[in-house]
Amino acid sequence: MVYIDAKDLVKRYGGGEAQVEALRGMSFTIAPGEFVAIMGPSGSGKSTLLSIMGALNTPSEGSYLVDGIDIYGLSRDRRADFRREYLGFIFQNFHLVPYLSVAENVMLPLTTKRISNRDKRDMAEEALAKVGLAGKGNRLPNQVSGGEQERAAIARAVVNEPPIILADEPTGNLDEHNSSEVMNLLSRLGKDGATVIMVTHDIDCAAYAQRMLKMSDGRLAETVKLPQRHAA
């Protein structure tokens, strides 16, 4: 079954002689609940692809469908709604809002939802407990460690239980121990039914995925099916 369907995605930046083609016709499909790692050298177009999959960056050519919805055929507001309802972002540098507490950061995707503040707080606490940050919700991001910040970012990505998790180098700033914990968390999310798409440089992290898309020079170079690995 196809959940995500990308066809001939092309992305050009700039114009004239300075024009750069970051994607040169990417096509792939992803099944629901699949854990996919996207790998490739710097400049291969991984981040551009992830931003297109995140409904943040309109492709120059091609189509991108999720659950049968043509994402770039939607209005900007509907695309924002799609991001809120379908996607959970995990950024490389955590991207927590510095003046909000950890719990408030986790509640951000719920901000515009018509649910009570109490329910929002309960959902945030539940998400924090899932990532092992129970009791640390009242701290500011700069009062917790890097690993805890990454886990808070994961809690924010999953708080409204989106069907798709997009992770951009989630272990890029973490030590081995924290990396392993974060990867186990992502793996567990995949097993819970979420479709996880992760951009990474790290082959050890990619090994947690079910499939690996190897990119080179803006194109899909290879698709590798990976052996199933059990989360620790």
Added chain:
Amino acid sequence: MTLKSISFLNLRRRKAKAAFVLAGLMIGIATMVALVSLTSALTNEINHKLEKYGANILITPKSENLSLTYEGISLGGFSFQTSEIREAELKTIRDIKNSANIAAIDPMVLGAVKVNGTEALLAGKEFESLLTLKPWWEIQGSLPGADGLVVGSEAARVLGLSIGQSVDLKGRPLIVRGILKPTGSQDDNLLFAQLAVAQEILGKQGLVSLVEVAALCKDCPVEDMVTQISEKLPNAKVMAIQSVVKGRMETIKHFRNFSFGVSALVILVGSLVVMVTMMSNVKERTGEIGIFRAIGFRRSHVMKVVLMEAAVISAAAGVFGYLLGLGAGELAIPLFAESHGAHLSFDPALIGGAFILSLLVGLLSSFYPALMAARLDPHEALRTL
């Protein structure tokens, strides 16, 4: 967690910037409040002074003759009315609809007398109301009682009169008690006695030659009052002294225009401060706005966050600006007002106006920065992080 709490938390984090926006707007509102309340207080003071300044309605007997005097220059010797107004009829003036606007009624009897063989004009007045109507009068000596006179400076010079000298007016001896310092008006040529005394000397008991009425007050319907007095005194000619009324209106208009002009200028500068600060605020928060957009905030949500911050600051600027403006006005009023009694009055319309104006200016000045924030490309915004 709501959009409102994001606005409040951001304001708490960026206290210095919030304080800067608050100060920019508050100074504008305070200036407006100070100038408007100061102008209002000064206008009241001017009105009050103008009430004292002089008559603005003149009542004379109806006549078929044309006046032979112009600006104090008389052609063909003295000319005065032979017909008079009955003093008893003057009480009816107090019965007009706008009687509350009447500050003073000053009857005057006029008649020719001979002093040491020279003809002079004797004016009978009630000195109490006279000093209300002509506060600029400076008398050397004192005000006379029933046995005395005040002599105009020119009359004293021509007739050779000095304080303490006795003058015989139609067989009644009166002592010169005071000499009026030059006023530049016709008063300089007259002899002034108490109304009843002059009426007796001139043989005009119960009659007056003209009446001056002071009716200046804020929004005084002088023309209506002229009509009302004319109805009460059908045999008299009632005229409004237009120059005084128009002059008063012009003074008030100039004060208002000045204060509105300065206020508008300061508020414009304040709004520019708000706009520039909010724009720099948005630029600083580009990455953060990128995060909001990435996790599903619509453009309108981002605008709401920015505009809510502006609304909170503007509301505070409205309240504090009003208080600051009132305080500044209180401090400044002694520098502008001549009388010590002048003070700022509590005006609910000004409080409401300051609050609404502050909100409007703050929101309008922040609209473009909010739009700029909402239009940020989320992909580009995230790249700044």
